Amino acid sequence: xxxxxxSPRHKVTETGTPVTLRCHQTENHRxxxxxxxxxxxxxxxxxxSYGVKDTDKGEVxxxxxxxxxxxxxxxxTLESATSSQTSVYFCAISESRSSGGTDTQxxxxxxxxxxx
Amino acid sequence: GESVxxxxxxxxxxxxxxxxxxxxxxxxxxxxxxxxxxxxxKGPQFxxxxxxxxxxxxxxxxxxxxxKTVKHLSLQIAATQPGDSAVYFCAEKxxxxxEKLVFGKGMKxxxxx
Numbered sequence: 001x002x003x004x005x006x007s008p009r010h011k012v013t014e015t016g017t018p019v020t021l022r023c024h025q026t027e028n029h030r031x032x033x034x035x036x037x038x039x040x041x042x043x044x045x046x047x048x049s050y051g052v053k054d055t056d057k058g059e060v061x062x063x064x065x066x067x068x069x070x071x072x073x074x075x076x077t078l079e080s081a082t083s084s085q086t087s088v089y090f091c092a093i094s095e096s097r098s099s100g101g102t103d104t105q106x107x108x109x110x111x112x113x114x115x116x
Numbered sequence: 117g118e119s120v121x122x123x124x125x126x127x128x129x130x131x132x133x134x135x136x137x138x139x140x141x142x143x144x145x146x147x148x149x150x151x152x153x154x155x156x157x158k159g160p161q162f163x164x165x166x167x168x169x170x171x172x173x174x175x176x177x178x179x180x181x182x183x184k185t186v187k188h189l190s191l192q193i194a195a196t197q198p199g200d201s202a203v204y205f206c207a208e209k210x211x212x213x214x215e216k217l218v219f220g221k222g223m224k225x226x227x228x229x
Contacts, residue, residue: 031215042205042221043160050215058216090159096215103148103209105217107159 003027004108006091012114019078021111023091025071031094032074033105034058034066036087043090049074081115088112124203126224135193135227139206139220144187146218147211151180151191154222155202163191163204168211193225201227 003026013019023032033048035058045058047066055066063085065077078085091108095101129135141149147168152160166173166180166189173180179192189206205222209215 033216040221043219045216048216094215102165103215104150104162104165105207106162107152109159110157 004091004093004106006089006108006111008111009109010112012116013081014116015082016080019081019113019115021076021089021091021113023074023076023108025074025093027093027095027106028071029093029095029101030071030099031096031105032068033092033094034064034074034076035090035092036060036085037090037110038087046076046089081113083115086113086115124222124224126226128226128228129196131196131198131227131229133196135196135200135225137191137193137204137223137225139189139191141187141189141206141208141218141220143208143210143218144184145210145212146208148209149180149182149189150207150209150217151178151189152205152207153200153202154205160205196225196227198227198229201225 005024007022034046035043037043044060046064047058049055049068067075089111092105094105097103150165151163153163154160164175164178164180166182177194181190203222203224206220207217209217
């Protein structure tokens, strides 16, 4: 999985509780992404990061926040989880072609989150 | 795990046949394209990519064809094996844009022994 780990791999939580998912990479890639995947929707971008402390919103960012204090870690936080946030969450990394990479995004193994 | 294949178009082939999976893209400014394979319960896995200055690129048992005139991308898998059963989807990157990719919804490939 291109040196990407996600934790936890599975989580069940209750509505209204805070949840933090972690993505860790060993590739030293500049760009990191959080997606959610739901039946009928494919992969949808939540937030992404283009460097330490540099983040931006994706198409489905409401209810989510992110932080990147180190190159290798990208955290996704659900401040108050809702049932509509039940999903599978994937982290991805990439390095731009201009920086010697290929633009390809490589994905982690995913976190299955269930909000009851 | 299984939910990734729900609501997707399905292609069923016999083991040993060749498979062709198609993808239409909408942005003529896209200059980089990727095919991913996603098995049940796993993350998407890179298969092959192609840049817009090429029409064809080959890998091991896979070929990607790019037709920029009609904005069409295809993935050909030769001698399909049961291990090729998965969801396949394409992604495109817009020239000069951000590092974000636009993903297609995918097609589920089922290989019958």
